[in-house]
Every structure is written in C-alpha cells, then in structure tokens.
Amino acid sequence: MIETAREGTLLGGRVRFTQPAEGYRAAIDPIFLAAACPADARMALDLGCGAGAASLALMARVPETHVTGVEIDAGLAALAQTNAAANGWQARFKVETADAAVHSGTGFDLVLCNPPYLDAARADPSPDPASRRADVEDTLALEGWVDAALRALKPRGTLVFIQRADRLADLLGALAGRAGETVVFPLWPRAGVPAKRIIVRARKGVRTPLVLAAGLVLHEADGAYTRAAESILRDGAPLVLV
Secondary structure, three states, X not given: OOOOEEEEEEHHHOEEEEEEOOOOOOOOHHHHHHHOXXXXXXXXXXXXXXXXXXXXXXXHHOOOOEEEEEEOOHHHHHHHHHHHHXXXXXXXXXXXXXXXXXXXXXOEEEEEEOOOOEOOOOOOOOOOHHHHHXXXXXXXXXXXXXXXXXXXXXXXXXXXXXXXXXXXHHHHHHHOOOEEEEEEEEEEEEOOOOOOEEEEEEEEOOOOOOEEOOOEEEEOOOOOEOHHHHHHHHHOOOOOOO
C-alpha cells in the first residue's frame, strides 16, 4: 500500500505521473530507457515497472504499443495502473503483481527493463525498504533479469536494458550466445567524463556482432541538459542508438 503519493508529470507535462512521496523516485533513467525502444513493437513487457514511468513514456511516444507491466510491489503495481488510467491508456496497459523470476508471459515483441543496479555483495543499501528493493539485487541477480526477459520474448524480439556502466560486463555475459545485434550506448554525464549509465539493446537468437555506439552527452559544462537530452526528456524524442 502506498500511503502518500505525489502528483507530477513526465515529458514536459505531456504525461501525468504520480509516484510515492518517499523512498525510490523515478528520475531520468526510465525516460531514456523508453526512448531507446523500437517504435515498431506492438506488444511490450516492462519488467519491474514500478509506478510505470518507462511504460507511460513509451506509450506516449508510440501510440500503437500495448504494455504489460510486471511489478512485485502490489502498491506500486496499483499506482502504475492508476497512472495509465489518468492518461486515458487503461486499455493499452495492464499490470501483473508478480516476481519477474516467475512471470510466465511469452511472445512479446519487446521487453524493457530498469533492474536494480547494485550487486548485493557490494551495495550499501538504503534503510528504506522500497528504495532498497529498487536499487539492490535481492533474490534475482542481473542474470536472472536477463533470463526473464529472454523467456518472455518471441524469437528475434528486442530487449532493452538500462544499467550502471560498471555492470556492463555482467550484462553482456548474461546475453552471450543467446542474443545478438547488441548495441551498447553510453550516457555521458558531461563531455570528457566517464559514463555512469549504459543502455544495451539486443535481439533474441540473433548473432549479428556487437556495436559500441557513440552515446549521448547529457549535460553542458554549466549543468544544463544538452539540446539532444532535452529533446528526449521534454519532447519525447526517440533515442537513436546507431
């Protein structure tokens, strides 16, 4: 149960979005995740959808897409469904309260995922349970999230993950021999600064070689968003990976 929630918007006010007032709060990562998704997907699965930020951003950009969200937290799952209804998209969005490890849905064109970023063995977890669940791997490690995504995809379907840059080796290792046409897309905080986030897109059962993309610089030297980042965050522009 979400005791207190805060109303807000995404994509420069185009999308109504309510999320918990305390604990984990969606920032820019789910927006970039949604922007990296292909526009031709009609049936998408959002693994660990939270309050639905990435799903909502995807549906705003691609009106033909229908999304199923999977969320283990019943309060967040209910809030995601409420958010979809607030935008008039209840017919295009449904949420299943379930653990991603045991979700049985299959045949999706697209799976998008913003999994917990921190390995439990190396994490300094937040005392807030919701923040800890969102940030730190628990019973499902990164490889398990990849397993769940690949099970849900139809052959040659697309998965898109956003993850910390220092987990790239783990993510590519989980995909090895199982997916290809892989694109690694760094998100640079500023020019000349190491990437903190990466987006990885791949296709199930495809063996085309990996591409390391040029990536995107998020901030100017003064801290303002670059024009390219602003167009994604405010205007809902797609993120062109290659």
